[in-house]
């Protein structure tokens with residue numbers, strides 16, 4: 001097992017990680033970015049991004065490749081197939097980052113392992129997600145692609161309720177499917193939603209689940225089941241939006257850095273410092289983040305800018321805490 005020294009080790013080569021790496025490498029820090037798969041993160045899964053400021057439209061793969069070329073052009077090293085399994089802050093102030101093959105010794109670590117959308121696990125979900133055929137997990141990202149279309153939305157929390165109302169600004173019809181007889185979302189949001197239903201665009205189906213997403217090359221409908229009566233219904237639609245939560249990729253951090261009750265990494269909101277000195281966090285894996293490309297990149301910038309303070313003076317870590 002090799003021991004590799006670096007100024008900065010970044011965990012995850014998604015938008016947050018590559019941005020942190022870009023800034024760190026341009027500061028002439030020896031920077032290594034580790035990813036368990038390949039560079040790009042979640043944006044590799046989308047063919048069209050239209051809300052990244054300054055670029056009208058780009059595919060996720062093109063943006064990932066551009067980021068990769070940019071970050072490596074400044075000397076950062078990106079390692080694929082390097083899953084981080086463990087992390088340890090040492091008495092000498094360095095942080096050990098363990099993968100299966102190597103141990104990295106870093107002055108600063110930036111955690112950017114992202115999150116995964118929780119899936120329904122029904123037939124058609126993976127197929128129509130992978131092909132861009134009408135399954136989405138992000139209304140903010142994809143609602144404009146469903147202008148004047150009919151969609152089904154699934155979920156009962158704050159995100160589901162807010163996203164259903166967002167979809168209604170674009171779609172002809174939104175059927176919000178919720179498995180219980182009342183929403184988990186905050187009361188004020190539910191009241192707003194029920195007010196919106198009076199306009200006729202949003203319809204709520206309580207006590208119901210989606211059991212399959214149907215279609216050929218694109219989604220043409222969803223099968224709904226009433227959990228009380230077991231009655232099934234075919235609902236024609238052009239898309240299915242799934243808002244049943246996110247799972248952060250932070251299992252390997254349990255017991256090492258402070259996580260919130262849902263597994264997101266806790267940090268101070270200004271400098272993005274975690275509970276472990278020298279370990280910052282950026283992007284979709286951190287608590288209270290907007291879960292967008294631009295915010296993930298913004299986090300990466302924040303970490304890289306403030307790591308300079310820590311590298312100059314380690315006592316800075318506790319400033320303002």
Ligand SMILES: Cc1cc2nc3c(=O)[nH]c(=O)nc-3n(C[C@H](O)[C@H](O)[C@H](O)COP(=O)(O)OP(=O)(O)OC[C@H]3O[C@@H](n4cnc5c(N)ncnc54)[C@H](O)[C@@H]3O)c2cc1C
Nearest residue numbers: 012014015016036041042084113114141283284291292293
């Ligand atoms: C289909 C889809 C479409 C989207 N469309 C848009 C859009 O149009 N606009 C928008 O703003 N946002 C969009 N998003 C959201 C956006 O992609 C995310 O907010 C953004 O990618 C988060 O960046 P991140 O770097 O925090 O995490 P991620 O992109 O999730 O990257 C995390 C990286 O960390 C790696 N990793 C995880 N665990 C480990 C480990 N233990 N060791 C090493 N590496 C690890 C992963 O392999 C991954 O490469 C979309 C997301 C999806 C899935």
